[in-house]
Amino acid sequence: MNPDDVEELLRRTGRPLPPPTRLRRAVLRVPKGPVLSRHPRVWRIRIAAAAAAVLLAATSAVVMQQVTSFHAVAAVTLRGAPGTQAVAEVGQPNGPNRPVRLVVQHLKPGAESYYELWSLAEQPPMMLTTFMTDTSGSCTLTFSMPASASWRDLAVTPEGESSSYLLRSDR
Amino acid sequence: MKDERLVRGQAPAHLDKVTEGSPAEAADSELLQQIAMGSEEAFRMLWDRFGAGVYTVCRRRLGDAGAAEDATQEAFTSVWRRAGTFDPARGSAAAWLYAVARNAAAQLVRRGKAGVSLTVLDEQTADAENDPVLGLTLHAALTRLPAAEREVLELAYFEDMTQTQIAARLRLPLGTVKTRTRSGLHRLARYLEDSLE
Numbered sequence: 001m002n003p004d005d006v007e008e009l010l011r012r013t014g015r016p017l018p019p020p021t022r023l024r025r026a027v028l029r030v031p032k033g034p035v036l037s038r039h040p041r042v043w044r045i046r047i048a049a050a051a052a053a054v055l056l057a058a059t060s061a062v063v064m065q066q067v068t069s070f071h072a073v074a075a076v077t078l079r080g081a082p083g084t085q086a087v088a089e090v091g092q093p094n095g096p097n098r099p100v101r102l103v104v105q106h107l108k109p110g111a112e113s114y115y116e117l118w119s120l121a122e123q124p125p126m127m128l129t130t131f132m133t134d135t136s137g138s139c140t141l142t143f144s145m146p147a148s149a150s151w152r153d154l155a156v157t158p159e160g161e162s163s164s165y166l167l168r169s170d171r
Numbered sequence: 172m173k174d175e176r177l178v179r180g181q182a183p184a185h186l187d188k189v190t191e192g193s194p195a196e197a198a199d200s201e202l203l204q205q206i207a208m209g210s211e212e213a214f215r216m217l218w219d220r221f222g223a224g225v226y227t228v229c230r231r232r233l234g235d236a237g238a239a240e241d242a243t244q245e246a247f248t249s250v251w252r253r254a255g256t257f258d259p260a261r262g263s264a265a266a267w268l269y270a271v272a273r274n275a276a277a278q279l280v281r282r283g284k285a286g287v288s289l290t291v292l293d294e295q296t297a298d299a300e301n302d303p304v305l306g307l308t309l310h311a312a313l314t315r316l317p318a319a320e321r322e323v324l325e326l327a328y329f330e331d332m333t334q335t336q337i338a339a340r341l342r343l344p345l346g347t348v349k350t351r352t353r354s355g356l357h358r359l360a361r362y363l364e365d366s367l368e
Contacts, residue, residue, distance in 0.1 A: 001363050003356035006309075009363075010328035013306040016223035017230050027218055027247045079233045108240045 001041075008036055053072050072101070076154055078167035080107075084137075085165050086115075093147035100128070104156075106137040107166065113159040115166070121150035124160065199264035199311060199366050200257070207255035211251060221265075222247075224310035225272045228303055232276040239276075246275040263367050265308040305367075312362035320355030323348055 072089035083106045091099035119126045129143045156167035205213035229240035257267050326332045338345045
């Protein structure tokens with residue numbers, strides 16, 4: 001085949017139709033399996049799922065805003081190993097509950113376990129919440145504790161080790 | 172949910188001859204042989220070369236864009252599953268791919284997808300269908316050209332621009348456009364000969 005033949009072939013064949021980007025993505029997923037269909041019904045389900053996810057996220061955001069919009073009336077600092085710290089901000093009671101915002105820093109994340117926050121002033125000690133930290137050892141969470149429970153002596157322990165204090169409030 | 176992960180079979184004996192190397196430099200048939208051995212990179216490279224061509228074949232045969240997408244995806248799923256059945260002694264990679272694409276389109280029609288029938292869109296596409304394997308080979312070969320050469324050839328032969336117009340569009344000296352056109356055509360001819368051997 002010489003260049004003249006190629007010229008003629010180019011003219012005769014024309015430009016190929018550009019495949020949609022989503023088709024490229026779908027095809028390149030084939031080796032990774034499972035194979036996904038482009039069937040319209042599947043797309044309707046996906047769109048419905050996406051819409052539900054958006055609605056859920058919006059609802060969660062509103063709820064979170066309501067939960068987290070409290071005014072701290074007191075704060076308790078918990079300390080442990082050097083650099084490891086948590087601050088529990090305590091809000092005004094709202095009926096039987098009291099909102100609490102816990103901010104944890106440099107608490108090494110457990111591979112599969114979580115941490116527990118305790119009120120040690122209660123007899124016996126009362127577990128207030130559980131949490132996990134991210135890869136930097138941080139987390140921020142807002143939760144409710146019984147308004148009648150004491151928040152003045154708090155401690156953080158590993159999961160299932162209620163007497164092993166990693167962090168404890170200043171007393 | 173059923174795990175539909177594709178399971179690869181044992182590579183045929185003729186694949187023992189395949190040499191390891193970059194898929195970017197591999198011939199079309201070598202890409203298929205690397206895919207048979209599980210190379211996702213080769214599969215991606217094959218899509219980049221033949222994706223548009225296979226989609227075009229499916230679109231021309233089915234007439235419907237959505238059905239063509241389904242058929243193209245089916246075709247490349249078959250390529251991943253059955254690349255080991257490709258035997259370069261029996262024909263070119265483009266011919267094998269064309270057969271796979273044609274079968275995928277036909278199966279879609281046989282499954283009774285509403286409103287889809289085998290068809291050819293119009294006279295212009297009918298011409299291209301006269302030698303679809305050559306067209307598929309050409310489109311794949313074009314993707315292997317350096318971008319500068321490919322751009323010039325596409326403007327000249329797909330957009331019907333003169334070399335002077337191309338030089339103005341790309342803000343290049345006319346001599347550069349001529350050089351790129353010439354070298355691109357020669358390179359394309361070489362790729363086509365290699366692919367159709």
